[in-house]
Amino acid sequence: MHDFFNESILQITQDAFLLTGYALPEMTTIWQDVQSVISQAPLCNMQTPGGHYMSVQTASCGELGWVSDRKGYRYSPIHPLTGQAWPTMPDSLRQLAQSAAGKAGFADFNPDSCLINQYMVGARMGLHQDKDEHDFTQPIVSVSLGLPATFLFGGTRRNDKTIKIPLHHGDVVVWGGASRLSYHGVSSIKSGDNALLGMRRINLTFRKAG
Ligand code: MD3
Ligand code: FE
Numbered sequence: 001m002h003d004f005f006n007e008s009i010l011q012i013t014q015d016a017f018l019l020t021g022y023a024l025p026e027m028t029t030i031w032q033d034v035q036s037v038i039s040q041a042p043l044c045n046m047q048t049p050g051g052h053y054m055s056v057q058t059a060s061c062g063e064l065g066w067v068s069d070r071k072g073y074r075y076s077p078i079h080p081l082t083g084q085a086w087p088t089m090p091d092s093l094r095q096l097a098q099s100a101a102g103k104a105g106f107a108d109f110n111p112d113s114c115l116i117n118q119y120m121v122g123a124r125m126g127l128h129q130d131k132d133e134h135d136f137t138q139p140i141v142s143v144s145l146g147l148p149a150t151f152l153f154g155g156t157r158r159n160d161k162t163i164k165i166p167l168h169h170g171d172v173v174v175w176g177g178a179s180r181l182s183y184h185g186v187s188s189i190k191s192g193d194n195a196l197l198g199m200r201r202i203n204l205t206f207r208k209a210g
Contacts, residue, residue, distance in 0.1 A: 015177030033090035097206035104174035111206035138208035139176030146197030
């Protein structure tokens with residue numbers, strides 16, 4: 001089972017672990033549940049406080065969702081366009097995030113937010129820190145779906161040197177402790193065609209935001 005899905009655990013730094021292929025055994029259900037969430041909470045191009053639009057489209061599920069507009073970045077209990085509560089976090093997604101966190105040594109991870117980032121070919125995410133959450137002792141779990149990406153991972157200062165980490169369909173990364181406030185980003189997505197998702201990448205990030 002595990003060999004079949006090419007699963008392994010690689011340590012990136014002291015508190016960051018790459019679980020290759022970890023989402024593959026449950027992928028059919030995960031992808032169905034993600035599609036159900038984004039049919040209820042449409043993906044949208046958020047505006048940044050600087051007035052630009054992100055090249056990545058976002059939506060969320062769980063009690064809180066990450067949103068951005070001219071007023072700033074924050075977590076909100078409602079979708080900014082529909083005005084509705086975010087869809088409930090599907091059990092398949094919560095269980096995947098909890099079990100991956102456990103594998104990386106973070107017991108009892110209980111996310112209240114799952115951010116869904118959609119990257120069409122050419123979309124990217126510049127170097128940034130995730131600091132809109134309240135509790136930096138909680139890890140972040142990320143799940144990559146669809147087209148591969150080059151993930152950039154640096155230190156806690158913007159100018160620290162970055163390393164490149166290739167992320168593939170089904171890979172899961174757990175970031176906590178000393179790496180929780182590290183700068184990170186995603187290089188421009190190259191064209192390709194994934195058997196399940198087509199010409200795009202979707203990343204799920206699970207957080208304890210509130
Ligand atoms: C390392 N998303 O939504 S996920 C984001 O692939 C974000 O969509 C990227 O960065 C994506 O904020 C990267 C992996 C990730 C998420 C949070 C981190 C890596 C992290 C926080 C600290 C260090
Ligand atoms: Fe981030």
